[in-house]
Amino acid sequence: MTYDIAIVGGGIVGAATFYKLQKKYPSLNIALFEKENLLADHQTGHNSGVIHSGLYYKPGSLKARNCIEGRHELVAFAKEHGIDHDVCGKIVVATGEEELPFLEKIYQTGLENEIEGLRKIGPVEIKEIEPHCLGIAGLHVPCTGIIDFRGATEKMVELALAMNANSILYLQHEVLDIEKDEGHSTIKTNKGDFSAKYLVFCGGLQADRLAKKDDVKLKEKVVGFRGDYYELTEQGHHKIKHLIYPVPNPDFPFLGVHFTRMTDGEIECGPNAVFTFKREGYGKTDFSWRDTWDALTYKGTWKLFFSNARFGINEYRRAFSKKLFLKTLQRMVPDLTMDDLRTGRSGVRALLLRQDGDTRDDFKIIHEGNSIHVLNAPSPAATASLAIGNYIAKEVEEKFKL
16 A cells, blocks of 8 residues: 555654644545654653743744644644643743843743733742742743643544544554655665655654655754753642743753643653753663764764853753752742752753754754655644644645645
8 A cells, every 4th residue: 555645753743744634635545653662752752741832932933933823723622632731821030130131032022922911020929920939030921831742642643543544553663764766655664664655754853864764965963962850749849839930041942940830740840951872862871872973973063062061061060960950940949958859750852953063943844855854843843733733734735736
């Protein structure tokens, strides 16, 4: 059987693409390939579970447009299909005078992006929203929320499969190579070969390698950054009500160590951001020769390291020191103690890094031949997933003339 469309990657972006394409083209036979034995096993299943508002992103960018559209659609999807979620709001807190210009810039960006309910708050109102939080100024973002992204991913695939009996999910099928033939492509996997007319790649941490297998000439390379979390123990739970974020460093595509109440009631603190020696490694000592060689023989990695050496060293120190991690958290919540923290999980974030060491901060989705590649979809891609699915469905219609 030759599938009409094959999608590679079973994270939430791949799942949303499957759902949106099948909804738009119910008669098309679509296959979704995932190399793990369950969906959402990497970036999606290890992220902070936050429905982002779109506050930080450059107005008019793919990130901003898709995050805002995707947020509305994701919340509606969660309500309709019973996905665990809560639009609980968050605060962004400045703890020093030097952060106020950056806070103002974020506020102005939020206004341009038309973030609903966004407003400035002072020290008194910060305390009213989060009684244990200390800040000199802040922003209240009521449309931010939390969600079970793994549950949302599974539901999207379930709904897509129900639309066409010939469409299928292939778990534990790792794509090893792609061969192009006239009118179709052969997808070579560890469990056999499959044929499809058109391909959509949503490979996340493996996006650049999948592009290479599909003969896409790509100058950038994916480099992974691990983020470690702590959790609040039972005695510390009362100190955080919802979500508390710092004012992020504007030079980096990370939002800083923050507090997040998860849908299961647990409260996470983190993540930091350190270079990982294994793209899909979630332990501090996880190591892959291939991943390390790929990253450290790429000049963009070294340019990033050298231009941000101080930041990187501080992140590594904090990754191996609970005391330093606590000190960072205490800037916002001073009465946290060592006994309030226990070691939590970790996640890895894929960044498409340019040769000059610059991180491609916006989403990057390209079309080449009979393929579409999602090359860069870092946070807020999970929030934006259904909007990205809409975008890809439109690209499929226009580029493939379906």
